Amino acid sequence: MKLYRLLTAPDDASFCHKVTAALNNGWELYGSPTYAFNAATGIMQCGQAVTKTVEGKDYHPDIKLGEQ
Template sequence: MRVYRFITGPDDSSFCHRVTDALNKGWELHGSPSLTFNAAENKTFCGQAVVKTVHGKDYHPDMKLGEQ
């Protein structure tokens, strides 16, 4: 089974650490990162899609994808 996550967060080191953690747990980058600017908060936010193949499991909508 292939699972998909979209990691989001403020453009700071915590976002990079979250993506790095996912990569070290077997997730792979999927596509390019995205950036958006929230003028109301005067902040830039990042997003990165990641995918992972999980063997021996069937998909269920209640899965916690970050724990796979």
């Protein structure tokens, strides 16, 4: 099965750590990162899509994507 996640975080080291952790757990970057201003918080937000292929499992809506 192919899994998809959109990682988001404030524009600080926590975002880089989140993406780095995903890459080290077998996820691959998908597309370009995104960057936007959150007017409600006054903080710039980053986003990066990642995908991962997991063999031998079937998708179901209850799956915990971050645990794969």
